[in-house]
Amino acid sequence: MELLAFxxxxxxxxxxxxxxxxxxxxxxxxxxxxxxxAIFTPLKLSKFKSLNLxxxxxxxxxxxxxxxxxxxxxxxGGSGAIMFVASMFGYNEYIEINAFVTGSFAIGIISGAxxxxxxxxxxxxxxxxxxxxxKVLGLSKFKQFYKIIxxxxxxxxxxxxxxxxxITLKDTSLISVTGLVEIMRQSYIAAGSTRDPLFFYSFAAxxxxxxxxxxxxxINKLEIKYSRGY
Amino acid sequence: xxxxxxxxxxxxxxxxxxxxxxxxxxxLIVGLFIGLLFAILRLNKNDFINKFAYGYSYVxxxxxxxxxxxxxxxxxGQIEYLRSTFLWVILKEPYWCAIIAFAxxxxxxxxxxxxxxxxxxxxxxxxxxxxxxxSSKIIFYKIQIPIAIRQSLPAYGxxxxxxxxxxxxxxxxxxxxxTGVAKYIISTTFKPIEVFIVAGGxxxxxxxxxHNVIKFLEKKYSFN
Numbered sequence: 001m002e003l004l005a006f007x008x009x010x011x012x013x014x015x016x017x018x019x020x021x022x023x024x025x026x027x028x029x030x031x032x033x034x035x036x037x038a039i040f041t042p043l044k045l046s047k048f049k050s051l052n053l054x055x056x057x058x059x060x061x062x063x064x065x066x067x068x069x070x071x072x073x074x075x076x077g078g079s080g081a082i083m084f085v086a087s088m089f090g091y092n093e094y095i096e097i098n099a100f101v102t103g104s105f106a107i108g109i110i111s112g113a114x115x116x117x118x119x120x121x122x123x124x125x126x127x128x129x130x131x132x133x134x135k136v137l138g139l140s141k142f143k144q145f146y147k148i149i150x151x152x153x154x155x156x157x158x159x160x161x162x163x164x165x166x167i168t169l170k171d172t173s174l175i176s177v178t179g180l181v182e183i184m185r186q187s188y189i190a191a192g193s194t195r196d197p198l199f200f201y202s203f204a205a206x207x208x209x210x211x212x213x214x215x216x217x218x219i220n221k222l223e224i225k226y227s228r229g230y
Numbered sequence: 231x232x233x234x235x236x237x238x239x240x241x242x243x244x245x246x247x248x249x250x251x252x253x254x255x256x257x258l259i260v261g262l263f264i265g266l267l268f269a270i271l272r273l274n275k276n277d278f279i280n281k282f283a284y285g286y287s288y289v290x291x292x293x294x295x296x297x298x299x300x301x302x303x304x305x306x307g308q309i310e311y312l313r314s315t316f317l318w319v320i321l322k323e324p325y326w327c328a329i330i331a332f333a334x335x336x337x338x339x340x341x342x343x344x345x346x347x348x349x350x351x352x353x354x355x356x357x358x359x360x361x362x363x364x365s366s367k368i369i370f371y372k373i374q375i376p377i378a379i380r381q382s383l384p385a386y387g388x389x390x391x392x393x394x395x396x397x398x399x400x401x402x403x404x405x406x407x408x409t410g411v412a413k414y415i416i417s418t419t420f421k422p423i424e425v426f427i428v429a430g431g432x433x434x435x436x437x438x439x440x441h442n443v444i445k446f447l448e449k450k451y452s453f454n
Contacts, residue, residue, distance in 0.1 A: 066397075076417065208297060
């Protein structure tokens with residue numbers, strides 16, 4: 001137990017901060033994923049075949065290639081790509097992006113592919129009459145979506161989004177390979193310096209279980225909130 | 231774009247694909263047995279037994295695969311007692327540690343898939359078997375299991391693909407699988423995009439094959 005003490009003697013405070021880091025990366029990645037989904041879901045549902053194709057390539061490639069490979073692509077290729085873009089604007093110095101940004105982006109793109117599929121599914125399962133009724137009421141396009149489609153979509157999407165959240169949370173453990181100090185990396189460091197890997201990795205597992213357990217509780221509440229009236 | 235590198239790295243990556251496929255197939259076979267066992271335990275009326283099976287699947291589905299591999303590979307070796315048993319022959323090899331972790335992980339997901347398949351079998355089918363005077367053992371093997379397998383094909387196909395992606399984590403415990411070799415080539419040539427296209431292409435090809443095989447099986451064993 002003294003291994004988990006806070007302060008200089010134990011790893012308690014380090015692991016606590018690492019847990020917050022895992023949460024921060026997961027939430028950032030999830031939000032990045034939502035913005036990707038906001039772009040690609042309309043493309044998926046578009047009437048134009050070429051737009052469908054772009055969105056399909058995105059979701060198929062990301063869901064068919066291991067997360068670790070995507071992370072390596074961003075880890076090794078991320079700063080190169082940014083430097084390339086910067087050089088087009090005449091900036092030629094070396095740019096290093098930090099592990100948090102690379103990691104959240106890599107996981108965000110993965111999570112975005114899953115979210116896109118979830119949103120597509122939930123929009124498609126809304127009754128056609130709802131779209132027509134919204135149109136007939138003479139609402140603006142924005143209001144049609146914001147006031148009528150979105151609330152119904154969220155109700156259908158939340159159970160599946162909670163799966164996406166679980167996947168995203170667990171995927172963040174892979175960012176440890178880039179050196180970002182989240183739960184996994186911190187446990188690796190602690191295990192290395194105390195020579196007690198069994199304890200620290202098991203503790204990491206408990207932390208992840210705690211995170212998934214607590215977030216499920218929270219999501220269940222949301223689910224109840226959004227299914228009022230059903 | 232360095233096409234020469236892409237062509238040169240292709241055979242190396244293809245060789246590594248064999249390792250990936252070996253990891254995948256062995257852990258799927260072992261995982262299927264674990265999954266079937268725990269699905270049956272989940273349906274047991276004894277509260278202790280089905281809680282135990284639920285706990286197993288909850289823990290393995292709620293923690294990242296990476297933690298599971300690290301606990302087995304780095305953690306178990308720490309227990310002095312294990313080092314003196316025959317188990318150490320297996321546990322000192324990263325290859326077997328990875329397979330144990332993968333099999334336990336996919337077993338947890340498979341048990342959930344099979345459990346829900348068993349639960350959706352209509353009671354009428356079992357009753358029909360009983361009224362024909364078939365013993366409950368034969369009803370289970372000849373009626374419930376085939377129907378459950380058919381029911382769970384689509385979900386199990388997804389699980390195979392997820393597991394295929396999961397085998398990439400073997401590279402974190404020094405196994406040179408497809409991702410391991412890809413990372414090695416990236417870190418020696420600093421050409422991530424080219425290598426990603428080739429390695430990712432191989433993964434996508436495998437996904438494509440698995441997807442279509444499952445689709446074919448679904449059609450072949452459909453009820454209509």
